[in-house]
Amino acid sequence: MGCVFGKESSHVGRKEGDTAAKVEESSRNSKLEEVGESSVAVKEEEGKEKVEEGGHHKPSRESRRRPRQNANPRPRNVPKESLSEQVAAGWPPWLIELCGEALRGWVPRRVDSFEKIDKIGQGTYSNVFKAKDLFTDKIVALKKVRFDNMEPESMRFMAREINILRHLDHPNVVKLQGLAISRMSSSLYLIFEYMIHDLAGLAATPEIKFTESQVKCYMHQLLSGLEHCHSRQVLHRDVKASNLLIDDEGVLKIADFGLASFNPDMKQTMTSRVVTLWYRPPELLLGATKYGVGIDLWSAGCILAELLAGKPIMPGRNEIEQLHQIYKLCGSPSDEYWKKYKLHNPTVIKPREPYRRRIRETFEGFPPSSLPLIETLLAIDPADRRTATDALQSEFFRTEPLACDPTSLPKYPPTKEIDARKRDDEARRSIVAKKAEEGTRKKHPRNQRVRAFPAPEANAELPLNIDRRRMISRGNAKSKSEKFPPPHEDGAVGFPLGASHRIDPSAVPHDIPYSSTSLTCSKDLTQNGSGPLVDPSSSRRKKGTRGKPQEPSKLSVGTSSNQ
Numbered sequence: 096m097g098c099v100f101g102k103e104s105s106h107v108g109r110k111e112g113d114t115a116a117k118v119e120e121s122s123r124n125s126k127l128e129e130v131g132e133s134s135v136a137v138k139e140e141e142g143k144e145k146v147e148e149g150g151h152h153k154p155s156r157e158s159r160r161r162p163r164q165n166a167n168p169r170p171r172n173v174p175k176e177s178l179s180e181q182v183a184a185g186w187p188p189w190l191i192e193l194c195g196e197a198l199r200g201w202v203p204r205r206v207d208s209f210e211k212i213d214k215i216g217q218g219t220y221s222n223v224f225k226a227k228d229l230f231t232d233k234i235v236a237l238k239k240v241r242f243d244n245m246e247p248e249s250m251r252f253m254a255r256e257i258n259i260l261r262h263l264d265h266p267n268v269v270k271l272q273g274l275a276i277s278r279m280s281s282s283l284y285l286i287f288e289y290m291i292h293d294l295a296g297l298a299a300t301p302e303i304k305f306t307e308s309q310v311k312c313y314m315h316q317l318l319s320g321l322e323h324c325h326s327r328q329v330l331h332r333d334v335k336a337s338n339l340l341i342d343d344e345g346v347l348k349i350a351d352f353g354l355a356s357f358n359p360d361m362k363q364t365m366t367s368r369v370v371t372l373w374y375r376p377p378e379l380l381l382g383a384t385k386y387g388v389g390i391d392l393w394s395a396g397c398i399l400a401e402l403l404a405g406k407p408i409m410p411g412r413n414e415i416e417q418l419h420q421i422y423k424l425c426g427s428p429s430d431e432y433w434k435k436y437k438l439h440n441p442t443v444i445k446p447r448e449p450y451r452r453r454i455r456e457t458f459e460g461f462p463p464s465s466l467p468l469i470e471t472l473l474a475i476d477p478a479d480r481r482t483a484t485d486a487l488q489s490e491f492f493r494t495e496p497l498a499c500d501p502t503s504l505p506k507y508p509p510t511k512e513i514d515a516r517k518r519d520d521e522a523r524r525s526i527v528a529k530k531a532e533e534g535t536r537k538k539h540p541r542n543q544r545v546r547a548f549p550a551p552e553a554n555a556e557l558p559l560n561i562d563r564r565r566m567i568s569r570g571n572a573k574s575k576s577e578k579f580p581p582p583h584e585d586g587a588v589g590f591p592l593g594a595s596h597r598i599d600p601s602a603v604p605h606d607i608p609y610s611s612t613s614l615t616c617s618k619d620l621t622q623n624g625s626g627p628l629v630d631p632s633s634s635r636r637k638k639g640t641r642g643k644p645q646e647p648s649k650l651s652v653g654t655s656s657n658q
């Protein structure tokens with residue numbers, strides 16, 4: 096499409112591999128170096144781990160998992176001298192090839208120098224475990240990259256995350272402490288400080304209602320982390336509450352940089368298929384391939400409004416509906432917008448009648464000082480969203496009650512998102528079991544409805560706790576639109592955005608001209624209105640992914656040059 100979005104910047108053009116070379120090494124050579132690979136207490140057998148993860152025995156996947164090892168790998172971005180240094184340090188050649196300079200100054204840890212305690216999360220390309228570092232006795236999070244068939248996409252996301260995280264250093268950005276490899280170098284683990292909460296988990300806990308100063312505290316930390324990322328030319332591209340981790344001191348850290356990208360000068364084209372649907376800005380829904388910090392700021396605006404509202408503000412079920420919800424809340428783009436961003440493509444969705452902006456009236460119960468910031472962050476034109484630095488200086492953070500100190504936040508019991516989901520699943524299962532039991536007792540036509548009651552996994556949006564589920568679902572959502580709740584249930588979710596907040600997913604909003612292939616200009620939107628959410632060739636489906644917003648297509652390949 097080639098439209099230019101966002102504002103700024105004076106960034107210097109740079110490639111990912113190059114940037115890693117600029118990382119200050121000294122601060123990174125922490126304990127891990129001292130520890131090295133010696134004296135490892137074997138606490139876990141690799142075979143056992145496979146059983147746990149898959150839930151059933153699988154034939155050894157050692158050969159399948161192992162990276163396609165080039166007999167004579169020639170790492171692309173590693174100078175000769177550091178290549179030999181890295182080989183000597185014990186890094187497998189395939190990892191040197193992928194991560195190059197980002198490994199510099201580190202030595203690999205052995206995964207059996209950690210004791211796995213529990214699985215705490217699951218993402219598109221990883222499983223995350225709570226583990227104990229047997230050298231330091233500290234609790235860490237191990238993000239195990241799934242290398243099924245050595246999928247190049249998984250490896251690329253992993254390499255990107257490592258490269259970018261080594262380039263960042265801020266209290267509100269999760270710190271990559273090192274890397275661990277398994278005995279046969281077939282699995283790779285990213286070692287992170289362990290974070291007891293994520294914001295989605297906290298927000299989904301019915302007993303927790305954030306005060307205004309707590310919302311300010313979280314938002315200030317989020318914007319500070321984003322300010323740092325943007326100052327280092329990094330766009331996160333998947334800001335959402337489940338990617339905002341919180342430690343037991345109340346410190347919020349932005350995590351999951353698997354979709355992040357260096358965005359040197361906004362001249363490079365990038366895929367528009369990023370950011371989880373409910374947090375995706377209009378320009379991406381319209382197929383922009385050149386964009387900037389505005390995309391993260393939009394997501395931050397959604398999170399701010401969500402924390403104040405107590406529920407997601409625009410829970411669209413597919414891209415068309417998402418765009419429609421945006422128009423209804425934020426107004427439709429002006430004629431200048433279409434001209435400025437050269438979105439005159441006839442395939443672009445453009446409402447027949449313009450929508451009026453209704454942020455202030457929709458959120459009239461919000462603290463007044465929050466409204467200008469929400470207005471700015473949710474500006475239709477990304478240039479009007481300004482910067483994270485501007486947001487931090489907004490009236491919202493200068494008006495009483497001020498942001499509380501993170502250490503003064505209540506000490507919440509562990510609320511990992513995955514735990515909240517387990518609790519919900521259990522509650523749903525018991526409802527379904529009860530209904531099924533009633534169904535077998537009563538021989539009545541109505542019972543057929545009971546039998547047709549969706550399986551717990553099949554419909555996450557039972558009346559039990561729709562809003563809560565919506566909040567939780569932001570975490571590991573990888574769903575396709577057909578997994579969203581039926582229209583009759585949708586009226587109960589999300590913030591009321593106007594008269595018609597019940598939208599039949601199969602029905603295109605009447606005032607938006609639409610043809611089945613025409614939501615955006617990108618060629619990759621051919622599978623459905625929402626485009627491929629997972630690798631279409633892959634029939635694998637993750638557990639617990641129903642009824643959730645679409646995640647960015649980590650496995651899909653966009654049409655643009657820089658993913």
Ligand SMILES: Nc1ncnc2c1ncn2[C@@H]1O[C@H](COP(=O)(O)OP(=O)(O)OP(=O)(O)O)[C@@H](O)[C@H]1O
Binds near residue numbers: 222
């Ligand atoms: N440092 C950490 N401490 C505690 N939990 C963590 C940590 N890092 C990740 N998690 C948990 O694991 C989950 C998945 O991690 P992450 O989002 O980084 O993986 P991913 O494969 O990139 O996932 P996604 O598909 O959601 O983008 C998170 O939602 C979080 O609950």
